[in-house]
Amino acid sequence: MESTRCINTATAYTDPVPKLWNETIEAHRRAVRDAILNTTAELAAEHGVRSVTMSQIAEQVGIGRATLYKYFPDIEAILLAWHDRQITEHLGQLVEVRDRTDGPGDQLEAVLRAFAHISRQSRGHHGTELGAILHRDERVVRAQQQLHGMIRDLLSEGAQTGAFRADIAPDELATYCLHALTAAAALPSEAAADRLVTVTLSGLRDGHSTQDDRRPTSRHEHHGHRAGHPEH
Amino acid sequence: MESTRCINTATAYTDPVPKLWNETIEAHRRAVRDAILNTTAELAAEHGVRSVTMSQIAEQVGIGRATLYKYFPDIEAILLAWHDRQITEHLGQLVEVRDRTDGPGDQLEAVLRAFAHISRQSRGHHGTELGAILHRDERVVRAQQQLHGMIRDLLSEGAQTGAFRADIAPDELATYCLHALTAAAALPSEAAADRLVTVTLSGLRDGHSTQDDRRPTSRHEHHGHRAGHPEH
DNA sequence: TACTTTACGAGACACACTGTCTATGGAGTC
DNA sequence: GACTCCATAGACAGTGTGTCTCGTAAAGTA
Known part of the structure; x- marks a missing residue:
């Protein structure tokens, strides 16, 4: 009997349900779909x-x-569906x-903070640009x-x-710069790119809220993040 | 005779020399290599x-x-070589x-401005993350x-x-935010990600140097690095 | 000019992946 | 038990891959 084989639901998205036909057919199909993704x-x-x-x-x-082809026509479609699921979840x-916070200022800050953490957690998947293609050469x-x-x-x-803030390691600021400026690729005009540089630069200077920035950063985790640099 | 066929050197990197064996062997091989890239x-x-x-x-x-295989073993290698060439040129x-400018402050600004323009021109290739893979669905x-x-x-x-600066369109600022925060994927710790959010946020507020932002951005730009731009 | 080296194109080959179709059999329904 | 879905394994042609050989032509040398 080959129908006893398990479906790989290793990663965290779906419950580890190794049984076939776990409940209804639709639930099964959804489980298989997630496992594929x-x-x-x-x-x-x-x-x-x-x-x-x-x-x-x-x-x-x-x-x-053959079963796989009944779920997706090709790999592009799978990657697309995966990306779709990621974006939707995020x-x-x-x-x-956002809805748990009040006031646009605090809301944005909360959202951006959450986004940063999500980006961190899904590193290696999306956001690695050519790194994903070139297999980390x-x-x-x-x-x-x-x-x-x-x-x-x-x-x-x-x-x-x-000239620039000294409360944050230059290594981290450099990472910030390079990523922020890749936004230029999405901008419509040279003038917009210039404004982007202005905005990015003002992030490098001492902010007006110095109590936020005076964080130690001295002993903090040896800026040896060069080792595990998942960069492109 | 099939040896009269031309090598496609359409794009700007190499001179449009349709002749085989254009000068020396080495020059020819380089031309073919560039055409492949x-x-x-x-x-x-x-x-x-x-x-x-x-x-x-x-x-x-x-x-x-068969000739192509004498230049590169597989497509990964070609993409790698292409990426290498891009990075090196940039x-x-x-x-x-940088060396045309004096003082770290102005130097950084000049370099970042140049980088933003390069990013803009090479959009569609690198920097589009999954866009390159998923063919702009x-x-x-x-x-x-x-x-x-x-x-x-x-x-x-x-x-x-x-709460935030009003001198730049929210659209552009949003692009800045999202790109800047993808830097979190490259950071080693949650604490570093938090600092990244702080830096990014300070770019969104009115800089302390408001005269800096009202800059016309007129004469300052055009470092001429666009001239030899071999971009696709 | 004659000779050697180098690069090329074409064809052939085994192998792997693709996309589709069939026949078989189990899971749920009547 | 009869019937309908659905997944499965296997087979199939078509295509890309990576490697090989062979005949040809140009570049460099004498």
């Missing part, structure tokens, strides 16, 4: 998006290949956070580090002369 | 990274498939900009827009109450 995301994160195959996914999930969380990492190092050094010098 | 980037941008094949590339470039431009765009819209609305409200 999770498995695909895992494979993509591990071996690179380009190398994922339908055969791999079916085997890993524990279903027949958006739900953010809406909830050594050279890619080093190339990006050169850029990072250049910005960091300028920030470090500038902090000594008082 | 350009063609691959084009195909990836047009049909999605996942759908690019070695056969496609060879045909588009105008070389034999880094060179930024170093030049309608749903992906709309999902991201919902998130964007939510942030934008909060910013809009906040600007009316004076």
